[in-house]
Amino acid sequence: xxxxxETLEALKADLLEAFSDEGPNKEAFVERLSExxxxxxxxxxxxxxxxxxxxxxxxxxxxxxxxxxAANVLGYLPGDNQLDVVGKLPDGQVLTLLEEMSSDERAxxxxxxxxxxxxxxxRRMAHREREDLKRLASYEEGTAxxxxxxxxxxxxxxxxxxxxxxxxxxxxxxxxxxxxxxxxAGDGQLxxxxxxxxxxxxxxxxxxxxxxxxxxxxxxxxxxxxxxARIVARYxxxxxxxxxxxxxxxxxxxxxxxxxxxxxxxxxxxHKGMSxxxxxxxxxxxxxxxxxxxxxxxxxxxxxxxxxxxxxxAYFEDTIALEVALVFFLPLLIGSGGNxxxxxATLMVRGMATGDVGVKDWGRMLGRELLVAGALGITMAVxxxxxxxxxxGEAVAMIVALSMVTIVLFGSLIGMCLPFVLERFKVDxxxxxxxxxxxxxxxxxxxxxxxxxxxILAGA
Amino acid sequence: xxxxxETLEALKADLLEAFSDEGPNKEAFVERLSExxxxxxxxxxxxxxxxxxxxxxxxxxxxxxxxxxAANVLGYLPGDNQLDVVGKLPDGQVLTLLEEMSSDERAxxxxxxxxxxxxxxxRRMAHREREDLKRLASYEEGTAxxxxxxxxxxxxxxxxxxxxxxxxxxxxxxxxxxxxxxxxAGDGQLxxxxxxxxxxxxxxxxxxxxxxxxxxxxxxxxxxxxxxARIVARYxxxxxxxxxxxxxxxxxxxxxxxxxxxxxxxxxxxHKGMSxxxxxxxxxxxxxxxxxxxxxxxxxxxxxxxxxxxxxxAYFEDTIALEVALVFFLPLLIGSGGNxxxxxATLMVRGMATGDVGVKDWGRMLGRELLVAGALGITMAVxxxxxxxxxxGEAVAMIVALSMVTIVLFGSLIGMCLPFVLERFKVDxxxxxxxxxxxxxxxxxxxxxxxxxxxILAGA
Numbered sequence: 001x002x003x004x005x006e007t008l009e010a011l012k013a014d015l016l017e018a019f020s021d022e023g024p025n026k027e028a029f030v031e032r033l034s035e036x037x038x039x040x041x042x043x044x045x046x047x048x049x050x051x052x053x054x055x056x057x058x059x060x061x062x063x064x065x066x067x068x069x070a071a072n073v074l075g076y077l078p079g080d081n082q083l084d085v086v087g088k089l090p091d092g093q094v095l096t097l098l099e100e101m102s103s104d105e106r107a108x109x110x111x112x113x114x115x116x117x118x119x120x121x122x123r124r125m126a127h128r129e130r131e132d133l134k135r136l137a138s139y140e141e142g143t144a145x146x147x148x149x150x151x152x153x154x155x156x157x158x159x160x161x162x163x164x165x166x167x168x169x170x171x172x173x174x175x176x177x178x179x180x181x182x183x184x185a186g187d188g189q190l191x192x193x194x195x196x197x198x199x200x201x202x203x204x205x206x207x208x209x210x211x212x213x214x215x216x217x218x219x220x221x222x223x224x225x226x227x228x229a230r231i232v233a234r235y236x237x238x239x240x241x242x243x244x245x246x247x248x249x250x251x252x253x254x255x256x257x258x259x260x261x262x263x264x265x266x267x268x269x270x271h272k273g274m275s276x277x278x279x280x281x282x283x284x285x286x287x288x289x290x291x292x293x294x295x296x297x298x299x300x301x302x303x304x305x306x307x308x309x310x311x312x313x314a315y316f317e318d319t320i321a322l323e324v325a326l327v328f329f330l331p332l333l334i335g336s337g338g339n340x341x342x343x344x345a346t347l348m349v350r351g352m353a354t355g356d357v358g359v360k361d362w363g364r365m366l367g368r369e370l371l372v373a374g375a376l377g378i379t380m381a382v383x384x385x386x387x388x389x390x391x392x393g394e395a396v397a398m399i400v401a402l403s404m405v406t407i408v409l410f411g412s413l414i415g416m417c418l419p420f421v422l423e424r425f426k427v428d429x430x431x432x433x434x435x436x437x438x439x440x441x442x443x444x445x446x447x448x449x450x451x452x453x454x455x456i457l458a459g460a
Numbered sequence: 461x462x463x464x465x466e467t468l469e470a471l472k473a474d475l476l477e478a479f480s481d482e483g484p485n486k487e488a489f490v491e492r493l494s495e496x497x498x499x500x501x502x503x504x505x506x507x508x509x510x511x512x513x514x515x516x517x518x519x520x521x522x523x524x525x526x527x528x529x530a531a532n533v534l535g536y537l538p539g540d541n542q543l544d545v546v547g548k549l550p551d552g553q554v555l556t557l558l559e560e561m562s563s564d565e566r567a568x569x570x571x572x573x574x575x576x577x578x579x580x581x582x583r584r585m586a587h588r589e590r591e592d593l594k595r596l597a598s599y600e601e602g603t604a605x606x607x608x609x610x611x612x613x614x615x616x617x618x619x620x621x622x623x624x625x626x627x628x629x630x631x632x633x634x635x636x637x638x639x640x641x642x643x644x645a646g647d648g649q650l651x652x653x654x655x656x657x658x659x660x661x662x663x664x665x666x667x668x669x670x671x672x673x674x675x676x677x678x679x680x681x682x683x684x685x686x687x688x689a690r691i692v693a694r695y696x697x698x699x700x701x702x703x704x705x706x707x708x709x710x711x712x713x714x715x716x717x718x719x720x721x722x723x724x725x726x727x728x729x730x731h732k733g734m735s736x737x738x739x740x741x742x743x744x745x746x747x748x749x750x751x752x753x754x755x756x757x758x759x760x761x762x763x764x765x766x767x768x769x770x771x772x773x774a775y776f777e778d779t780i781a782l783e784v785a786l787v788f789f790l791p792l793l794i795g796s797g798g799n800x801x802x803x804x805a806t807l808m809v810r811g812m813a814t815g816d817v818g819v820k821d822w823g824r825m826l827g828r829e830l831l832v833a834g835a836l837g838i839t840m841a842v843x844x845x846x847x848x849x850x851x852x853g854e855a856v857a858m859i860v861a862l863s864m865v866t867i868v869l870f871g872s873l874i875g876m877c878l879p880f881v882l883e884r885f886k887v888d889x890x891x892x893x894x895x896x897x898x899x900x901x902x903x904x905x906x907x908x909x910x911x912x913x914x915x916i917l918a919g920a
Contacts, residue, residue, distance in 0.1 A: 035675065039694055172657050179639045179656070179698075196639070196656065197632050215495065233723065234499055236716035238639075238698070255715045256696035262719065263693065266726035267810055273730065274806040274894060275799065282816035283807045288828060292835050295803055299836060300843050302799055307847065309791035317784070324777070327787075331769035331902055334791070339735065339762055339895040343755055346734040347743045350727055356742035368748060375752050376759060383760050387767065434734060434894045435799040442791055 011036070012044050019057045030064050038069065042076025049081050050285065059088055071100030074109075078281055083112050091120055099129070102176055104149040104257065107136035136251075144228045145221040147261060148242045148251030151176045155183045155208055157191060162204040168196065176254050180239045183212045188248040190216055190241055218243050221250055226265045230355065232258035269353055272430040273346060275299070298435060305439045309334070312446035319454045325392035326453055329384070329400045334445035336380055337407035338438035341415030344369055345432045348419040352429050362420045366413070373412030377405035399456050403449040410448065411441040471496070472504050479517045490524050498529060502536025509541050510745065519548055531560030534569075538741055543572050551580055559589070562636055564609040564717065567596035596711070604688045605681040607721060608702045608711030611636045615643045615668055617651060622664040628656065636714050640699045643672045648708040650676055650701055678703050681710055686725045690815065692718035729813055732890040733806060735759070758895060765899045769794070772906035779914045785852035786913055789844075789860045794905035796840055797867035798898035801875030804829055805892045808879040812889050822880045826873070833872030837865035859916050863909040870908065871901040 011032075018029045033041065045061060048054045062070040062085065074082055074097060086094050086109065098106050098121065110118065110133055122130050132150055139145025153175045155164045168178050181199065183192040192212030202211050218241045219228050232240050232255055239252040268278045275298035279286045313320070313330075320326055348365065351357030357365065381401040388397030415437045419429035471492075478489045493501065505521060508514045522530040522545065534542055534557055546554050546569065558566050558581065570578060570593055582590050592610055599605025613635050615624045628638050641659065643652040652672030662671050678701045679688050692700050692715055699712040728738045735758035739746045773780070773790075780786055808825065811817030817825060841861040848857030875897045879889035 037677075037695065039696075169661055172661050178660075200638075201629055201632050217497075233716070233719050235497065236499075238715070255698070255719070256693070259693050259715070259719050259722065262722060263726075263814065266723075266730075267814060270726075270730055270733065270806060270810045273733065274803045276803055276807065282814070283811040284816050284821060284825070288832055291828075292832050295800070295832070296836055296839055299796065299799055299803075300840060303792060303796055303840055303843050306792035306795045309795070310788035313791070314788050328770035328774050331773070331794070331906070332763060332766035335766045335769070335899060335902060336759065336763055338898070339759055340755070342894060343734045343736055343759075346730060347736065350730045351743040354723065354727060354742070356744050361744060365744070368751075372748055372752050372755070376756055379756055380760060380763055383763050434802060438798070438898070439795060442795060446791070 008040065008044055008047070011040075012047060015044065015061065016048070016054070016057065019054075019060055033061070033064060038072040039076050041065075041073045045073065046077055046081060049077075049084065055084055055088060058085060067096050068100045071097045075101055075105040078285065079108065079112050080281070080285075082109050086113070091117075091124065095121060095124055098133075102149055103132065103136055103151050103251075104147060107133060107146075110137045139221065142225050143221065144219050144223045144225065144240075144242045144253060145250070147225055147228070147257050148221075148253045149176045149257075150251045152239065152241075152249075152252040153178050153181050154249065155181050157183055157185050157209055159208050160204065161199060161202045161206045161208060161211070164199055164208050165204075168199070176252065177239050180237075180252075181208075182216075182241055182249055182252075183208055184249055190218060190243055190247060190249040192216060193241065195238075216241060219253070220245070225261045228253050229258040229261040229265065233262065265353075269350070269430055272428070273349065273433050275302070275433040275435045298433070302435055302439045305436075306442065308443035309439075309446050312443060312450070316446070316450035316454070319450050319457065322457055323392065323396065323453065325396050326399070326450070328391060329388070329396075329403075330446070330449065332384065333400065333403050333407055333449050334442045336404060337411030337441045337445045340373060340376055340408045341411030341437045341441045342434035344373065344412040344415035345418055345437045346415075346434065348416055349430050349432060352419060352423065359420060359423055362417075365416060365420075369412055369416040370409075373409050373416075374405075376412070377408035380408055381405045395456060399449075399453045402456075403445075403452050406448050406452065407441070407445045410444060411437075414441060414444070468500065468504055468507070471500075472507060475504065475521065476508070476514070476517065479514075479520055489521075493521070493524060498532040499536050501525075501533045505533065506537055506541060509537075509544065515544055515548060518545060527556050528560045531557045535561055535565040538745065539568065539572050540741070540745075542569050546573070551577075551584065555581060555584055558593075562609055563592065563596055563611050563711075564607060567593060567606075570597050599681065602685050603681065604679050604683045604685065604700075604702045604713060605710070607685055607688065607717050608681075608713045609636045609717075610711045612699065612701075612709075612712040613638050613641045614709065615641050617643055617645050617669055619668050620664065621659060621662045621666045621668060621671070624659055624668050625664075628659070636712065637699050640697075640712075641668075642676075642701055642709055642712075643668055644709055650678060650703055650707060650709040652676060653701065655698075676701060679713070680705070685721045688713050689718040689721040689725065693722065725813075729810070729890055732888070733809065733893050735762070735893040735895045758893070762895055762899045765896075766902065768903035769899075769906050772903060772910070776906070776910035776914070779910050779917065782917055783852065783856065783913065785856050786859070786910070788851055789848070789856075789863075790906070790909065792844065793860065793863050793867055793909050794902045796864060797871030797901045797905045800833060800836055800868045801871030801897045801901045802894035804833065804872040804875035805878055805897045806875075806894065808876055809889050809892060812879060812883065819880060819883055822877075825876060825880075829872055829876040830869075833869050833876075834865075836872070837868035840868055841865045855916060859909075859913045862916075863905075863912050866908050866912065867901070867905045870904060871897075874901060874904070 045058045049058055062073065065073065074085065136150060151174055153168055153171050155167060172178050179196045181194050181196060182190055185191050192214050193216045194208065194212045198211060217231065217235055219231060221242050221244050228240060237255065239254045241249055242251045242253060244250050271279065277294035279294055280290065348357060381404040384404055385397050385401045388400040418432040418437060422431050423429045505518045509518055522533065525533060534545065596610060611634055613628055613631050615627060624641065632638050639656045641654050641656065642650055645651050652674050653676045654668065654672045658671060677691065677695055679691060681702050681704050688700060697715060699714045701709055702711045702713060704710050731739065737754035739754055740750065808817060841864040844864055845857050845861045848860040878892040878897060882891050883889045
């Protein structure tokens with residue numbers, strides 16, 4: 001069973017006690033730690049650093065663990081905490097930890113270090129390790145290269161099944177996954193793949209080239225990470241091989257890393273939907289200054305966009321003076337349009353992000369939205385009509401009901417179309433955020449409402 | 461490489477031609493199909509059914525494939541399309557397809573069938589298959605039981621490593637994954653697990669009981685599926701074993717199914733954030749009536765909630781009469797508060813969904829939000845002040861600036877706290893949607909703005 005919150009809290013308390021000056025022997029804690037999973041120790045340490053700034057305790061705990069275990073736990077900490085810890089350790093110990101980390105986590109941590117530290121560490125590494133690390137650390141963040149690992153099982157073309165099985169056994173401790181094997185030609189080109197399952201049931205003397213799948217699903221090293229995650233999800237892969245521009249294999253992205261990418265991309269999309277820029281870490285730990293910067297840009301832009309609504313109201317001052325009861329319904333009408341429009345935009349943006357909706361579907365989506373938004377507008381108009389009659393009589397009720405249908409329909413269509421328009425102009429459709437859509441519809445709503453009012457009042 | 465949209469389109473066109481009356485022989489298509497992955501054929505067929513209602517073509521394509529392949533492709537189609545296809549096939553063929561499907565997909569399709577069809581099919585199944593299917597089909601949707609498969613590799617306690625390896629080879633074609641093995645006691649209790657990797661490097665004569673990991677991460681059969689996906693992600697699992705209340709193993713949830721759950725849960729959260737209920741399928745294919753129902757509820761509720769804003773405006777009619785320029789700034793001020801508040805709510809709701817933020821973090825989050833929202837409010841007040849002066853003079857500028865800071869701060873705190881309050885009362889925090897938060901802040905904003913205006917204008 002995985003640990004629940006209470007167990008984690010209890011463990012943290014025990015750990016703090018074990019490391020306090022008058023506490024029992026730290027060594028008594030070793031056995032207890034051995035029963036806890038690295039992911040859970042990571043979470044406890046993260047909470048410790050966050051709440052109590054207990055960096056020395058964290059390092060004490062890492063010292064109690066084997067090198068491999070310590071590297072594993074370190075890998076579960078957020079980047080800035082990894083940096084805090086590594087900053088307190090001598091080069092030799094950092095080197096050991098780096099060696100034990102998986103190659104993708106190693107490269108991530110390495111990229112966070114200062115130039116001096118990097119140079120010092122690189123000098124002490126073996127040539128091959130150094131080149132591998134420099135290569136992995138060089139890929140741009142957010143690409144396949146940055147999330148891949150070079151610890152995979154490569155099988156040379158021409159091997160027999162039993163030779164390949166031997167190779168799997170030899171590389172088992174180091175590879176991130178041994179369950180998918182990649183067959184490489186002499187020049188490193190990826191020419192086929194097979195699952196360990198296939199290998200195990202094959203005749204030992206057969207050549208891997210004869211049983212491998214030649215049509216390999218792979219991705220380019222500079223592919224954006226959300227596409228990488230989508231390919232892994234679509235084809236239910238355990239790992240996706242990454243190739244360079246010459247079709248040479250350079251690494252794999254494993255299913256667990258793809259799942260992490262999918263989660264962080266979903267978070268980014270949710271935040272974008274509210275006009276918040278991509279945060280570099282979770283909301284509980286992102287620096288306040290960064291959080292301010294990621295929220296302020298659109299908020300200020302929308303202040304100015306909202307001026308149009310005000311200008312609309314000012315323009316129709318005479319209409320308002322004719323029938324003051326109209327102002328009562330203003331927030332309700334533009335609010336309703338904004339809500340319906342934000343719904344429509346959100347549905348399209350998410351549909352595009354998951355691949356459910358493409359630009360080619362625009363026409364069909366428009367037709368569907370027309371029907372649904374029409375029905376929604378009529379329903380809401382019916383709901384608001386009695387209040388219109390009570391508050392301002394039949395003329396006002398008619399104005400409000402008619403405006404409701406028009407604004408909800410118009411707002412929904414704006415909200416639905418905006419993501420397509422943005423996509424068409426190569427802007428991220430997620431820019432069609434709820435605040436932006438709502439603000440656009442507010443301004444249009446004012447104009448629609450008072451135009452309808454002017455017409456009906458003039459006719460009356 | 462995976463197929464891109466153009467290739468898919470071309471294939472679809474070729475397929476339609478091959479199946480048209482005057483087209484070339486269908487059999488010529490078999491070879492072409494053999495080179496395309498099941499997921500891609502599924503997507504082509506889905507598009508076909510969607511756009512052209514080409515059900516007979518779909519069935520024709522399935523007929524060209526081997527039973528195993530056809531079952532695979534069928535599994536990639538959405539439920540209602542599966543139902544369309546199966547509705548056109550005789551019981552015997554459906555039975556063959558069901559047999560070839562993985563046990564979780566088989567149960568899903570079975571659950572969609574009508575009672576008569578189900579009875580007819582069950583009668584023709586072998587006893588063991590029938591019991592397995594009835595059991596899997598009985599779990600409530602959205603739980604571990606409903607997404608698990610019973611095709612896993614169980615190893616009897618007491619087996620040697622070489623016996624276990626033999627068992628893996630035997631079950632390889634049927635099991636969903638052979639890479640994680642589960643060791644069961646005589647009564648079916650799950651007592652340990654080991655990876656195939658561990659098994660392969662172990663001494664052939666050793667007992668699995670001596671090398672297995674006894675502390676197994678597992679989940680209860682009635683656990684909600686989003687928690688299941690979170691456990692898989694947290695511990696980087698290939699599969700998560702599912703146990704019943706007596707600790708007997710009943711199935712596994714594989715990493716790919718967990719990833720699908722995580723994606724659909726993210727979509728649901730995004731929709732909830734805009735007050736849209738959970739849709740039963742993607743936006744491109746959900747029935748219009750259902751889409752209407754999932755959107756209308758909150759829209760109508762919020763129409764009534766918006767009445768408070770109107771009532772606020774009506775209440776302050778005299779203040780407005782004193783200084784008509786104030787109305788110009790109304791949409792801007794309440795819009796800004798709503799935007800900032802919706803941001804704060806969204807950040808918290810997503811933080812809670814990913815486990816980054818818990819109820820215990822409430823105090824710390826409040827402190828952080830106070831600082832950030834204060835800074836945001838001041839920035840926006842500065843932005844709006846020149847416009848205040850231009851439009852209504854210094855008094856109006858002061859009212860507007862002061863209101864901006866107050867409304868943004870107040871709105872952000874409302875938005876931030878609401879998810880915690882909901883969670884505390886066991887309501888889904890995602891109910892704190894952008895439309896709800898915005899509507900609440902609109903009403904409060906009206907009161908705050910005109911109260912400040914009354915006070916300052918009375919003093920002037």
